[in-house]
Amino acid sequence: MYNRDLYTRRIAEYLSTPVVKVITGMRRVGKSYFLKLIMAHLRAQGVAEARIIYIDMESLDYDFIHTYHDLNNYIRKKSKDVSGEISLFIDEIQEIENWEKCVASLLGSEKYDIFISGSNAGLLSSELATLLSGRYIEFPIYSLGLNEFVQFMGKDERDAEELFPMFLKFGGFPALHHFDLDQEIVYQYISSLYNTILLKDVTQVSDLA
Secondary structure (H helix, E strand, C coil): CCCHHHHHHHCCCCCCCCHHHHHECCCCCHEEEEEEEEHHHHHHCCCCCCEEEEEEECCCHHHCCCCCHHHHEEEEHCCCCCCCEEEEEECCHHCCCCCHHHHHHHHHHEEEEEEEEEEEECCCCCHHHCCCCCCCEEEECCCCCCCHHHHHHHCHHHHHHHHHHHHHHHCCHHHHHHHHCHHHHHHHHHHHHHHHHHHHHHHHHHCCC
């Protein structure tokens, strides 16, 4: 896995601390990937698999979780017989009704090191302060910088000058490396992403829907 060092170094300082680590950012900038990077780091440090719980709310595997009660019941059952601190990762948590009630309860138990992610529309900074009462640290994730873009494309620094025009044209969305920078395909992808952000995020925040 490509390690986004700028972010992993920063969040490493807050591992096993009694605050919720909140990963925010626009759609498709790599929030889910970053959560998996943290999990990989924990495994490399010798953390047992049983002490890592990952919930992806975009996966049908978790479509039974609708409310904070569902979330709490699942996590408590999953961790019932596990000793030691549990690292809990919840991706796209805004899909769960009143999720903050469960997170606050788990945080108070002092058994869980909690990481959550969500789109900017679902986890606005102004709302987090109310929902989590100051017991959180926010880590905004952005699209790739030029150096990251070059590495993500499987190139090295010598290719940066060649890739720079493409970086300016297409931006730094991590998924672009799947399309070999084919202009037509990339434009279709970015257009679809833009429409999704406009319809699902901007209208949600602005109450325009």
